[in-house]
Amino acid sequence: MKVGDPVKIQDFCVKTNPWLASLFRDEVGQVGLIVKTFPSHHIVVLFAGKERHMSKTYLEVLNESR
Secondary structure: OOOOOEEEEOHHHHHHOHHHHHHHOOOEOOEEEEEEEOOOOEEEEEEOOEEEEEEHHHEEEOOOOO
16 A cells, blocks of 8 residues: 555444444545555545545555556
């Protein structure tokens, strides 16, 4: 995953962790854009005009930019 890659929040993460549903209710299934990455597993994603700080494990890359 790198800056510019389109991503979406994986549905299975929200289904298995109900507390995630309350955090990402509006973004589940929506396409977002990676705007910043960190050396750890954290990442910043732009969803519907809002920057969300989250873990890479909850995201699915749709089409990696080359």
